[in-house]
Amino acid sequence: MSKTYKFPKDFFWGAATASYQVEGGIYNNDWAKAAEDGFVPLAGSGGDHYKQYESDFDLAKSIGHNCHRLSIEWSRIEPEEGRFDMKEIEHYRKVLQSLNEKGLTPFVTLWHFTLPLWFVEKKGFEKKENIKYFSRYCEFVVKNLKEECKHWATCNEPMVFASNGWLRGQWPPFKIGRFLMIWTVVNNLAKAHRHTYKILKKESPDSDIGVVKNNIYFHVHKGFFNKFRARFMDWFWNRRFLKKVDRHCDSLGINYYFHSEYGNGEKKYPKSDMGWDLYPEGLYHVLMGVKGFGKGVYVSEAGLADERDKNRAWYIRGLVESMGRALEDGVKLEGYMYWSLMDNYEWSFGFEKRFGLIEIDYNTKERRIRNSAYEFEKICRSGELVVK
Numbered sequence: 195m196s197k198t199y200k201f202p203k204d205f206f207w208g209a210a211t212a213s214y215q216v217e218g219g220i221y222n223n224d225w226a227k228a229a230e231d232g233f234v235p236l237a238g239s240g241g242d243h244y245k246q247y248e249s250d251f252d253l254a255k256s257i258g259h260n261c262h263r264l265s266i267e268w269s270r271i272e273p274e275e276g277r278f279d280m281k282e283i284e285h286y287r288k289v290l291q292s293l294n295e296k297g298l299t300p301f302v303t304l305w306h307f308t309l310p311l312w313f314v315e316k317k318g319f320e321k322k323e324n325i326k327y328f329s330r331y332c333e334f335v336v337k338n339l340k341e342e343c344k345h346w347a348t349c350n351e352p353m354v355f356a357s358n359g360w361l362r363g364q365w366p367p368f369k370i371g372r373f374l375m376i377w378t379v380v381n382n383l384a385k386a387h388r389h390t391y392k393i394l395k396k397e398s399p400d401s402d403i404g405v406v407k408n409n410i411y412f413h414v415h416k417g418f419f420n421k422f423r424a425r426f427m428d429w430f431w432n433r434r435f436l437k438k439v440d441r442h443c444d445s446l447g448i449n450y451y452f453h454s455e456y457g458n459g460e461k462k463y464p465k466s467d468m469g470w471d472l473y474p475e476g477l478y479h480v481l482m483g484v485k486g487f488g489k490g491v492y493v494s495e496a497g498l499a500d501e502r503d504k505n506r507a508w509y510i511r512g513l514v515e516s517m518g519r520a521l522e523d524g525v526k527l528e529g530y531m532y533w534s535l536m537d538n539y540e541w542s543f544g545f546e547k548r549f550g551l552i553e554i555d556y557n558t559k560e561r562r563i564r565n566s567a568y569e570f571e572k573i574c575r576s577g578e579l580v581v582k
């Protein structure tokens with residue numbers, strides 16, 4: 195028996211990117227500095243999207259997308275403390291206008307992991323006193339670009355940012371085991387969001403303003419202790435930050451990549467090129483987990499690294515099935531942005547991992563649409579998914 199999931203007419207279908215991962219030519223932030231110091235791979239001219247955005251958006255449109263999520267690079271807008279660069283604002287204005295002209299609704303994340311060097315010198319989000327700089331930057335951007343964009347998120351994945359930077363030591367500032375600092379950084383990010391939300395709401399009352407959060411499905415199979423561990427992790431990783439900000443969010447962006455199993459022995463799943471389990475069903479549970487907040491929800495990222503494009507099509511279909519089920523079960527789901535529109539700089543892994551619907555040849559900067567993108571296109575254009 196086949197089943198058809200029908201999505202609302204105005205559902206957003208598209209893909210996401212982030213400034214440092216695709217633009218190229220950014221040398222003034224903490225990641226560029228870390229690359230210069232030999233801690234992470236260089237991003238250099240990368241995907242060259244800063245110059246090629248127009249044709250990249252043509253490709254997105256050609257594969258049926260009607261929205262696009264991107265981020266703005268703080269180190270371009272405010273390269274030195276208090277010095278705002280109007281040339282860069284004009285650049286992003288053109289980027290957003292280009293999206294609007296092509297019928298791709300823009301979703302902008304104001305900060306996606308990378309920080310200007312001057313802000314890092316002040317100890318960034320480790321210090322509560324620095325929140326004001328973040329809010330000032332966000333206010334400046336929204337004040338200037340509010341006509342071009344109505345969907346804003348202040349920050350991307352606070353828990354991932356804090357744990358990779360202060361627990362695992364894989365991302366700037368490369369600290370290990372600093373549990374208290376994770377707590378502090380996440381709390382400061384929540385405060386930064388709340389403070390910024392109030393300012394942005396005054397600046398642009400008709401904008402939809404939220405956060406983007408990475409949530410994990412903590413999957414318990416058996417055992418009281420496992421249940422307890424999963425509950426704790428669900429609170430710590432998924433809910434704690436959201437509870438701190440939800441009264442200051444018009445909608446929630448949810449990113450899904452991981453499920454974590456408790457009490458399931460040796461069960462094996464297919465894996466992405468990152469070595470991550472491919473378990474699209476987990477997205478259903480993650481979405482049900484945020485239903486109680488009562489907000490509109492976007493799947494602001496979900497995707498996989500798959501250089502040979504062997505798993506992408508079925509994985510996307512599985513994700514969309516999870517979204518269809520969540521919609522049927524009352525989640526106010528409003529859109530899905532696949533990660534990522536094109537191959538990009540996968541942080542400490544550099545350019546080797548290929549998440550794109552569009553492949554990039556980094557020698558020539560040429561683009562090629564992957565077959566799975568055409569499979570996704572069918573869903574985007576019809577607004578439905580038939581499951582056999």
Ligand code: BGC
Pocket residue numbers: 212215350351354408449451495533539540541
């Ligand atoms: C981030 C992206 C990243 C992706 C895949 C998310 O954590 O927002 O920047 O490339 O996952 O790792």
